[in-house]
Amino acid sequence: NAGVTQTPKFQVLKTGQSMTLQCAQDMNHNSMYWYRQDPGMGLRLIYYSASEGTTDKGEVPNGYNVSRLNKREFSLRLESAAPSQTSVYFCASSEGVRTDTQYFGPGTRLTVL
Amino acid sequence: AQSVAQPEDQVNVAEGNPLTVKCTYSVSGNPYLFWYVQYPNRGLQFLLKYITGDNLVKGSYGFEAEFNKSQTSFHLKKPSALVSDSALYFCAVRDPTTGNTPLVFGKGTRLSVIA
Numbered sequence A: 001n002a003g004v005t006q007t008p009k010f011q012v013l014k015t016g017q018s019m020t021l022q023c024a025q026d027m028n029h030n031s032m033y034w035y036r037q038d039p040g041m042g043l044r045l046i047y048y049s050a051s052e053g054t055t056d057k058g059e060v061p062n063g064y065n066v067s068r069l070n071k072r073e074f075s076l077r078l079e080s081a082a083p084s085q086t087s088v089y090f091c092a093s094s095e096g097v098r099t100d101t102q103y104f105g106p107g108t109r110l111t112v113l
Numbered sequence B: 001a002q003s004v005a006q007p008e009d010q011v012n013v014a015e016g017n018p019l020t021v022k023c024t025y026s027v028s029g030n031p032y033l034f035w036y037v038q039y040p041n042r043g044l045q046f047l048l049k050y051i052t053g054d055n056l057v058k059g060s061y062g063f064e065a066e067f068n069k070s071q072t073s074f075h076l077k078k079p080s081a082l083v084s085d086s087a088l089y090f091c092a093v094r095d096p097t098t099g100n101t102p103l104v105f106g107k108g109t110r111l112s113v114i115a
Helices: none
Strands: A004-007 A010-013 A019-025 A031-038 A042-049 A064-068 A074-078 A087-094 A108-112 B003-005 B010-014 B019-021 B024-026 B032-038 B044-050 B056-058 B064-068 B073-078 B087-094 B109-114
Touching: A004 A087, A010 A019, A019 A031, A019 A087, A019 A108, A031 A064, A031 A074, A042 A064, A042 A074, A074 A087, B003 B087, B010 B019, B019 B109, B024 B073, B032 B064, B032 B073, B044 B056, B044 B064, B073 B087
Parallel strands: A010 A108, B010 B109
Antiparallel strands: A004 A019, A019 A074, A031 A042, A031 A087, A064 A074, A087 A108, B003 B024, B019 B073, B032 B044, B032 B087, B056 B064, B064 B073, B087 B109
């Protein structure tokens, strides 16, 4: 099992450009999450999908959109990138939201110039 | 509302000494509590969790944590630290009375084990 995979690993964008971060899991998990990690801020939830067909906002959703494409895949889109979106982005999955352990991908390091 | 605090940004300990990484939480009901570890340039890895039952929880790599309801704490401990334990540690909490809302993570504590 690959677990949770993310593409790309690194990306540099110019302000105003758009891009989509891809995430896939092969553990048949119902729930998936997108986080950003910034120095001194810890891990902050952007969006999550408790089950296929549902998505909900997290703590910092502004400037992002998500799509739960199917049970395996959950993408994060930046429509018009801003320097404040420079961060490391992590995708995670779990069987459910309530008590289940989250499993994390390796991360995408995004720089917006 | 649920929240979690890790009061120390950095913890330094000598190899072979016991280590403690502190975590306190605030929830309305009985919490679900987790510890994760992040090694450099990697994603977070699950260490252990407390849902119910015995207050002392044992996890991966020799780590354990004690749930203390009266002090609203869930400190991570290991009897003898290794240099390879040096990493960023995150505590997370979930309030089960809040429906389907996911975990809230602390800001992390950087552990440095010195040989």
